[in-house]
Amino acid sequence: MTDRKLKIALSVYGVGGPGQHGLWKDDRIPKNASIDIDWYIARARQAEAALLDALFIVDSQFINATYPAHYLNRLEPLTLLSAIATHTKHLGLIGTASSTYNSPFNLARRFGSLDHISHGRAAWNVVTSFDTGTSRNYGLEDHLDYSTRYGRALEAVEVVRGLWDSYEDDAFVADVENDLFLDPTKLHALHHRGEHFRVDGPLNLSRSPQGQPVIFQAGISEEGKALAGAVAEGIYAPGEDLQSARAYYADVKGRLAQHGRTWDDLVILVGATPVIASTDAEAQRLAREIYEADNDFDRKLGAFGRAFGAYDFSQHDLDAPFPDVGELAENGGRTRSRDIIERAAAEKLSLRETVEAFTEYRPSPFVGSPETVADAIQEWFLGRAADGLNLRTRTPDDLDVFTGTVLPILQERGLFRTEYESDTLRGNLGLAVPENRYAASRAEAALSV
C-alpha cells in the first residue's frame, strides 16, 4: 500500500458558480449564502470535521448580469478567510488573488497576515484574471496580454516570497534586559528591481509557522503551466476526463526538474463535482436531472460570452456561422475560446450549434454509488491523473453524502487520512517549510569559513 495520501479541498460556491447556475433556487441554499459568513463557517466546520485539507475560495472582479449567481454577490476572499480562520484549527485556507490587479507588497502583507491569524494555514491561489473587463475596474483600458500577465505573475510571486523572508525566524529577540526588541541584522530589505515591479521592502511582518504561505496556481495555457512548473506548490486543475488529466499531470510535473524541484513539491487537485446515490443508475439519473434543470439556451448563450470578454452573442443570428470574434478573447479566456473557434470552424457550426456543442451533457467522472465514486477517485489518484480533488459539491447535504459514504471507503483503503497530520496546511499537504533565504546563506557562509 502506498504512503501517498489523497489531498482534498472544498471549493465553496454559495448560491452557485459555473455549471451550477440554478443552484440558488434549491431550498437547501439560503439566498444570501455567498455573502453570509455564518454559512461559510458552517461549511468550513463540515470540511474540518471530515478531515479535508482546505477551503478553497475562487474569485473574480468583473461581472455583468449573465454571470452565475455566486459571482454576482460574494465576499472578498481574504476578508472571508480571516473570519474562517478564527473558527477552525486544521483546515487550510486557500484564497484566490489576481497578480494582474494587486501589488506584490499588498499581497505579501495580506496573505502573511492570514498565515499568522490562522497559525500557518494560508495559501495564495495565483491567478492572472480571466475576465478582460476587470481592467476597466482598475483604470486600464485593456486587459494585459498573456505574456505580460504571466510575466507579472512569476515576478509577483518572486517578490512576494522575497518580502515574506524580510525577517529571519529569530529576528525578534524581545530581550528586555538588553533593551533589544529586534536583532537588526536579521531584518532584510529586498530592493527588487524587475521588469514589472520595483519593491524595496522590508515587509513589516514576521515569518509564520509555515515559513511562507503555500503558493497555488490555476490556469492551463502554456504560460500557466510554465508558471506552475516554476513556482506552484499546489494547482487547481480542470478534471474533465481521466486521459486529459493524466496528460496535464505528466506535463506539469515533468517541468519541475528543470527548476530543481521534485514531484512531491507540487500537489495537483482536480475540480470534482461528485453525484452520489445508492446505485449507479440512480446517480446517473440524478446527474442528468441536475443538468437538465439548468439547460436553458438563452442562459447558456449569455454565459458563453464570458471567455470572449463578456461578449453579448445574442446580437448575432443564431443560425449563421459562428461569428468572427476571436480577437475579443486573445487576452482573456484564450485557452477556451481557441478551442471553441477551432471546433466551430472545423465542423462548420452555427452559433447555436457551437453553444450546444460546448454545453452538451458531460457527466462528471465521479458519478455513481459510493463504491463506484471511490473506485474512480482511486483510479485517478493511483493512475497519476491527480494528487487529490477540489470538491465542488452543490449543497451541504451533498458534502455530507460524500464525506459520509465515499471518504470512509477511501480511508479503509488507506488512501485518505484518519486524522490530521499537522496543524499547518504545509504539514497536511506534505510540503516542506521553505528556509529563510538569508538564514540559509548565513548558514552556508558559516560552513565555508
Ligand SMILES: Cc1cc2nc3c(=O)[nH]c(=O)nc-3n(C[C@H](O)[C@H](O)[C@H](O)COP(=O)(O)O)c2cc1C
Ligand atoms: C480550474 C481553474 C480555476 C480557475 N479559477 C480562477 C479564479 O477563481 N479566478 C480567476 O480570476 N481565474 C481563475 N482561473 C483562470 C486563470 O487564472 C487564468 O487567468 C485564465 O484561465 C486564463 O489563463 P489560462 O489560459 O492559462 O487558463 C482558473 C482556471 C482554472 C483552469
